[in-house]
Amino acid sequence: MALRREWKQRSRRAWAVARPALETLAASRKARFFLAFLLSFKLLDLLFPLPLDRALQDYSTVVSDTQGVPLRIFSDSRNEWRLKCRLEDVSEPLRRSILYYEDRWFYWHPGINPFSLIRAFWTNHRAGKVVCGGSTLTMQVARLLEPKERTYSSKALEVLRALQLEWHLPKDRIFELYLNLAPYGGNLVGVRSACLAYFHEPPSRVSYSQAALLTVIPKSPNGYRLDRNYGAARFRRDQVLHKLAVLGALSPNDLKLALREENPVAEREFPFEAPHFTDWVKSSSPRAADIRTPLDRRIQSICQSLTERHLRILAASQIHQAAVVVMDNKTAQVLAMVGSGDFQDDRYQGQVNGALASRSPGSTLKPLLYALAMDKGMITPRTLLEDVPISYDGYQPSNFDGKYAGVVSARNALAQSLNVPAVILNHRLGPDGLYTLLARDRVRGLNPNPYYYGLPIVLGACEVSLVELCEFYSCLARGGDLKKASFLKDLEGEDLGPILSPGACYLVSEILTDVHRPDFPDTWESLADAPKIAWKTGTSYGYKDAWSIGYNSRFTVGVWTGNFTGEGSRDLVGGTAAAPLLFHIFRALDQLEPGGWFRRPDDVGIREVCALSGAPPGQACSERTTDYYLKNVSSTRECTFHQMRKVDALTGELVCSACEKGRKCYEKPFEVWPAWIATWLRRAGYPLKTLPPHASWCQRPEDGSAPHIHSPEDKTEFSLRPGIAREDQKILLLASVYSNVKKVYWLVDGKLAGSGPPEQKVFYVPAPGKHRVVCLDDAGRSSTSEITILQ
Numbered sequence: 001m002a003l004r005r006e007w008k009q010r011s012r013r014a015w016a017v018a019r020p021a022l023e024t025l026a027a028s029r030k031a032r033f034f035l036a037f038l039l040s041f042k043l044l045d046l047l048f049p050l051p052l053d054r055a056l057q058d059y060s061t062v063v064s065d066t067q068g069v070p071l072r073i074f075s076d077s078r079n080e081w082r083l084k085c086r087l088e089d090v091s092e093p094l095r096r097s098i099l100y101y102e103d104r105w106f107y108w109h110p111g112i113n114p115f116s117l118i119r120a121f122w123t124n125h126r127a128g129k130v131v132c133g134g135s136t137l138t139m140q141v142a143r144l145l146e147p148k149e150r151t152y153s154s155k156a157l158e159v160l161r162a163l164q165l166e167w168h169l170p171k172d173r174i175f176e177l178y179l180n181l182a183p184y185g186g187n188l189v190g191v192r193s194a195c196l197a198y199f200h201e202p203p204s205r206v207s208y209s210q211a212a213l214l215t216v217i218p219k220s221p222n223g224y225r226l227d228r229n230y231g232a233a234r235f236r237r238d239q240v241l242h243k244l245a246v247l248g249a250l251s252p253n254d255l256k257l258a259l260r261e262e263n264p265v266a267e268r269e270f271p272f273e274a275p276h277f278t279d280w281v282k283s284s285s286p287r288a289a290d291i292r293t294p295l296d297r298r299i300q301s302i303c304q305s306l307t308e309r310h311l312r313i314l315a316a317s318q319i320h321q322a323a324v325v326v327m328d329n330k331t332a333q334v335l336a337m338v339g340s341g342d343f344q345d346d347r348y349q350g351q352v353n354g355a356l357a358s359r360s361p362g363s364t365l366k367p368l369l370y371a372l373a374m375d376k377g378m379i380t381p382r383t384l385l386e387d388v389p390i391s392y393d394g395y396q397p398s399n400f401d402g403k404y405a406g407v408v409s410a411r412n413a414l415a416q417s418l419n420v421p422a423v424i425l426n427h428r429l430g431p432d433g434l435y436t437l438l439a440r441d442r443v444r445g446l447n448p449n450p451y452y453y454g455l456p457i458v459l460g461a462c463e464v465s466l467v468e469l470c471e472f473y474s475c476l477a478r479g480g481d482l483k484k485a486s487f488l489k490d491l492e493g494e495d496l497g498p499i500l501s502p503g504a505c506y507l508v509s510e511i512l513t514d515v516h517r518p519d520f521p522d523t524w525e526s527l528a529d530a531p532k533i534a535w536k537t538g539t540s541y542g543y544k545d546a547w548s549i550g551y552n553s554r555f556t557v558g559v560w561t562g563n564f565t566g567e568g569s570r571d572l573v574g575g576t577a578a579a580p581l582l583f584h585i586f587r588a589l590d591q592l593e594p595g596g597w598f599r600r601p602d603d604v605g606i607r608e609v610c611a612l613s614g615a616p617p618g619q620a621c622s623e624r625t626t627d628y629y630l631k632n633v634s635s636t637r638e639c640t641f642h643q644m645r646k647v648d649a650l651t652g653e654l655v656c657s658a659c660e661k662g663r664k665c666y667e668k669p670f671e672v673w674p675a676w677i678a679t680w681l682r683r684a685g686y687p688l689k690t691l692p693p694h695a696s697w698c699q700r701p702e703d704g705s706a707p708h709i710h711s712p713e714d715k716t717e718f719s720l721r722p723g724i725a726r727e728d729q730k731i732l733l734l735a736s737v738y739s740n741v742k743k744v745y746w747l748v749d750g751k752l753a754g755s756g757p758p759e760q761k762v763f764y765v766p767a768p769g770k771h772r773v774v775c776l777d778d779a780g781r782s783s784t785s786e787i788t789i790l791q
Helices: 002-026 029-047 053-057 092-102 114-127 137-145 152-168 171-181 191-199 208-219 230-246 252-260 275-284 297-317 362-375 410-415 419-432 434-438 455-459 466-477 502-511 574-592 675-683
Strands: 061-064 070-074 290-292 321-328 334-338 384-387 406-409 481-483 495-498 534-539 545-551 555-562 604-610 624-630 642-648 665-671 708-711 716-719 731-736 744-748 751-756 762-764 769-777 782-790
Touching: 061 275, 070 275, 092 137, 092 171, 092 208, 092 230, 137 152, 137 171, 171 191, 191 208, 208 230, 208 252, 230 252, 275 334, 297 321, 297 334, 297 555, 297 574, 321 466, 321 574, 362 410, 362 419, 362 434, 362 455, 362 466, 362 502, 362 534, 362 545, 362 574, 384 410, 384 419, 406 410, 406 675, 410 419, 410 502, 419 434, 419 455, 434 455, 466 481, 466 502, 466 534, 466 545, 466 555, 502 534, 502 604, 502 624, 534 574, 545 574, 555 574, 675 731, 708 782, 731 769, 744 762, 751 762
Parallel strands: 061 290, 716 782
Antiparallel strands: 061 070, 321 334, 321 555, 384 406, 481 495, 534 545, 545 555, 604 624, 642 665, 708 731, 731 762, 744 751, 744 769, 769 782
16 A cells, blocks of 8 residues: 555656646647657557567577587477577678568668558559568568468558557667568578578678578578479579669679579588587576587597597497586686487487486595595695594495505595595594585585485495586686586686685695506506596496596596496496596597696695604604695694603613603603504504503503594494394494503403403494493503493
8 A cells, every 4th residue: 555655646746747748749739649649659559569579589599619600509489490690690692682672661661661552552453362562671570470361451460560660679670580580491480590501601601692592582481492492492583683783782793603603402400519518508598599608619529539439348348328528627618518428329328418417426526525634734645544444333434445554644545545544534524524515506416414425425425417526626626716617608607616725626636646546547558648637536336337537727527437227337447437538538638738737836835744654753753754735724743653752771661750760761762553553453463563561660550542442332222133143243342452552351231241452353242221331451441332232
């Protein structure tokens, strides 16, 4: 009600202002006539609005490459080929031909030509039938907007519509409408469609001979179709050319050349290139008429031919599909996309776009995890990471080969694509782990629950598309700035902001250039001349997907191989099924446009570190080396693997401040492994140097960490499986202990369950109920875990 009152008040104020001017105009007869004229058109607009919606909006979609050459054309909603054409894109011969032949007075009349109408009426009356139209170009546009039978009533409506068009639109816009609406036989509509179909040329390059044909065909679109009645069309073409010459629009010499020019006699097929890419572009902009993309035909051709050749090799292993994406690192624009080996291959579902399909990425997400851990100051390339059996609420990650190294540097853990160190690292990152980096707005379809995937997300538990993987790897090449992939020529990818630092990206990139690693393709000898790239492979669970993603400063290339049916193969391994194709593509790209490498960022420095632990060296570290680090970010904590201890000169035992008085002592460096590493190394049979025992006369409790219980974890629930003997459902009792510990004791509810060296495995036969598990070492230090056994 308030809005209505406000509208009424505004109306009264507007009428008060306009009334004097209208009364003045009404005093004049000319003014009254003019106002009546205006009101009649306004009434006509209200009763019969111009049907311009389809004419202005419903066009076929033309997807072009980076040079503007069409890759593919999609028909409009009526299954017609109607390509949007601007007047300035039409050649002078075609403009002249249409105007001189159809409507010489187009730019002077108000939409109708009375003399032509009278002449046409008299001619038709004498003939007893419609033999002459007398329509102006504007009237033809009106008829094309609302096709009707050719009757006098229809002609009267055309006249009104023509006046209405002239009232609303400038002449050039009306001429442009004609160029876009003129029929050219079959489902060809508009001059641009006809030019591409008949001449394989844009309208801007049409000759006088071709222009004359395009002028004639709309008179009888099916009667003068070049692929059916070329002779009749050519006869009428010559008539048009002669008329142009008579009217002075064509010189005698140009007339001779035009008459001798040969024109095609059959309709040509529209281009059909990069079908998966153009489908993606079309679905993203369904109503766009012209879409200029950054796709490079040279790169597209290289990727397509190399993919087809690679698939012929993989066919013997029952691997039938592959996908490739090439991205510009600066702009995140897609330069090439191969969605399958053959779009027309129905046997292996060739029309599926493998570049957009979301699948398990295997180990390809690990570089993002390591870069994130570097940005958190947790690791540098030489930082030691544990590679030992471990359990997280029953989840026990293992490496691809089932082996463990005990300890491994972060550089080697990433280069060797070890699973266990990656899972342990992701666990230490906690809520700020890999899931947070991926985020829902960065990976399509990522589950909103951050705990849905758990720690295995770093091993490929989620689903990611090849395009999304290329976005993340291009982010590494860009120094941490994430951009979404773009398919528009003049538009960079949407900037999602920095997610990693330039320094972390550089360090990970350097690690990923290493070729001495297990996932390097077997054909590496033939690829020895490949350019320097950072690259990573991945293999999904069940050997269903093989990935290889690489980048240099210029390009990011992603490769996927597999089967769209989900059928696995033991040969579907990233290093053998995908990496060779990646290297072949990069070698071809380097010959086309060398990529180059990255400059070391200012936030990356070089420092001295302990050769064993990779941490800044302490007094006890004798062997040292250098390592990259992130300034003001990487941890400055000194090495704890080497420690200076006081030793009694007489007994060789360790002494402390409480027992060294009166004794001759000296300091000596010792190698002291953390409990979680030392225990596993001993179990695996690795010889470890142990610390001497503490002084036997000392009354102070021995230093060192209490045992850390790995299994069973605290607050864990176990369910007994019915029908299976409890002896076959034993629970492993496992703990890490201080490196000097010789024996551990396991107690369950106060009763001894087992004892022995730390490396000896102890098992507990479960009984229903709640239980208290205690691990006690020979120095009296203990840890406790509370568990529940469900019946």
